[in-house]
Amino acid sequence: MLSRLVLRAAPAALRALPPPVAVGVLHTTRPLHTTQQSLAPVPPLPEKGGEVRHGLIPEEFFQFLYPKTGVTGPYMLGTGLLLYLLSKEIYVINHETAAAACILTVIIYGIKKFGPDVAAFADKLNEEKMASALAMKNESIQTLQTAIEEEKKEQWRAEGRSYLFDAKRNNIAMLLEANYRERLLMVYNEVKKRLDYQVAMQTLKRQKEQDHMIQWVEKNVVQSITPQQQKESIAKCILDLKALSKSAHAAV
């Protein structure tokens, strides 16, 4: 913020310089994108504030008087000042003084007793804030790290695409082959069925012709046997049977 103030005040100060000097110097007041951005990273806060003695007087005052008066200088100055104010009644002692004394006693007693506890509590609050902010930062860094890892892995995976495509191509080739063979088999079966049908038709026809012819021949033969021939053949059979029975009796 101070730098911004200085930057704003600089041109006005430069116009007061004599013209040649101003022209020569003007170019270097506004660093236009040549230097790094001075606002980030923000420098960390200082650990402790300026030293204050007795809670009222900055340490610089004691250091200022040390070379001339040593260690007791400021205290002597303070005592002298107090006595002067009291004796000349520039500081008047009245009812307000008594009230101030009581109030200050109570306040100082309270501070001395509860000061460290309150300070520890405030420090703890600050620590928690810092820890949560740090945790967020670390977490986001971690997330980005894992994202980087994942990205690298994805890149590695993308390299394996060729294998994937080869496998897919093999799959498809196999499917096509299987389909082709299936259809081939179907064609073969169908053709075989038709040919079997033709063969079955031919055998059936031949069989039917044979049967029919046998029947016709038998029928004609039976028809040609006259009753006379039938009687003669039966008598002959009876004679043959008698002869056979005689020979059989003899055998037994």
Next chain:
Amino acid sequence: AAVLLKDTKLMDVKLGQLGAWLAMRDFTPSGILGAMQRGYTRYYNKYINVRKGGLGGISMVLAGYIVLSYVWSYSHVKHDRRRKYH
């Protein structure tokens, strides 16, 4: 190199040059406002805007306020004096 009187800090000004130095300061409203802003920022960044601030930060402001209010009410307190001539 010799530094212009205008640019010296207050602690480096010799006593004899104090009047001239004071006359050269910027007394326009924006100048006064700038000076107040600078003073506030210096005090704030030195005593309050730190990690472990102490009591001194606000107690000095309160002490200054007490002194200032006493100075403003002196004409009223004057009547409680025990002796008229000192």
